[in-house]
Amino acid sequence: xxxxxxxxxxxVALDALLAERSVTKAAERLSLSQPAMSGILSRLRxxxxxELLVRVGRSLQPTAFGADLAGPIHxxxxxxxxxxxxxxxxxxxTENLEFRIAxxxxxxxxxxxxxxxxxxxxxPGISLRxxxxxxxxxxxxxxxxxxxxxxxxxxxxxxPFIPLFEETWTCAAWSQHPTVGRSVSLEQFLALxxxxxxxxxxxxxxxxxxxxxxxxxxxxxxxTEFFLTGPFLLRGTSLLTILPRRLAQRLQRPADIKLIDLxxxxxxxxxxxxxxxxxxxxxxxxxxxxxxxxxxxxx
Numbered sequence: 001x002x003x004x005x006x007x008x009x010x011x012v013a014l015d016a017l018l019a020e021r022s023v024t025k026a027a028e029r030l031s032l033s034q035p036a037m038s039g040i041l042s043r044l045r046x047x048x049x050x051e052l053l054v055r056v057g058r059s060l061q062p063t064a065f066g067a068d069l070a071g072p073i074h075x076x077x078x079x080x081x082x083x084x085x086x087x088x089x090x091x092x093x094t095e096n097l098e099f100r101i102a103x104x105x106x107x108x109x110x111x112x113x114x115x116x117x118x119x120x121x122x123x124p125g126i127s128l129r130x131x132x133x134x135x136x137x138x139x140x141x142x143x144x145x146x147x148x149x150x151x152x153x154x155x156x157x158x159x160p161f162i163p164l165f166e167e168t169w170t171c172a173a174w175s176q177h178p179t180v181g182r183s184v185s186l187e188q189f190l191a192l193x194x195x196x197x198x199x200x201x202x203x204x205x206x207x208x209x210x211x212x213x214x215x216x217x218x219x220x221x222x223x224t225e226f227f228l229t230g231p232f233l234l235r236g237t238s239l240l241t242i243l244p245r246r247l248a249q250r251l252q253r254p255a256d257i258k259l260i261d262l263x264x265x266x267x268x269x270x271x272x273x274x275x276x277x278x279x280x281x282x283x284x285x286x287x288x289x290x291x292x293x294x295x296x297x298x299x
Contacts, residue, residue: 010044022059096125106247153206172259178238198225
């Protein structure tokens with residue numbers, strides 16, 4: 001393709017289309033009409049000689065070529081945006097930006113409300129798009145698919161980070177648990193069935209990884225990818241679970257659970273805000289990092 005004959009503005013639309021996988025949503029993101037965005041998609045298909053996005057059921061999915069383009073196009077747009085932002089003052093109140101953040105549902109529950117209060121007051125045009133945290137979130141950060149990740153573990157790559165807050169673990173059970181009162185022995189804890197948090201069949205929570213090193217793997221009856229699910233599944237059962245303490249305290253009444261000290265020591269963990277070093281000097285990124293860090297101080 002000859003770039004001299006290609007309208008580079010179309011790449012902005014292509015980035016939005018591949019990210020949103022919806023003509024309507026991509027149009028809203030760029031403040032265009034749906035017919036205008038449909039016309040742009042037709043131009044892109046003609047320019048690249050590929051459908052780029054095809055309808056599968058009720059949704060649009062990228063073709064193999066479209067999927068290959070998604071990462072490089074998004075990274076190029078981010079680099080261009082960063083370069084342009086360094087040449088003009090960043091004014092939060094008048095900006096229209098979206099930041100993509102990977103975090104656990106536990107962190108989202110703690111931080112989303114206070115962060116949104118700040119944005120609505122000082123930067124109403126800035127929006128956040130959260131996605132579920134995975135071990136692969138670090139790879140997405142490196143590829144430019146994410147702006148930030150809030151991690152409870154050290155990334156293998158040497159990313160810059162800001163410590164946000166430290167968290168501890170607690171045991172939780174239904175408030176009317178048939179056999180567990182205000183405390184639980186190690187023998188009881190290991191004998192009873194559990195709900196565990198797990199990213200996948202190969203990935204466990206930090207608490208379970210520590211238990212495994214102690215030689216005390218839990219007998220689990222169910223596994224969930226979401227911390228918020230576990231507490232509400234305890235009602236009417238003899239199940240136990242391990243939760244981050246702040247989350248357990250917030251859900252104690254809504255989920256009708258009681259909190260019990262663990263019968264063994266589990267090290268606390270630290271949540272940290274991590275980003276790609278390419279954006280360390282970006283004014284929008286710097287400002288957003290400061291907002292997240294300030295909110296973390298209030299938790």
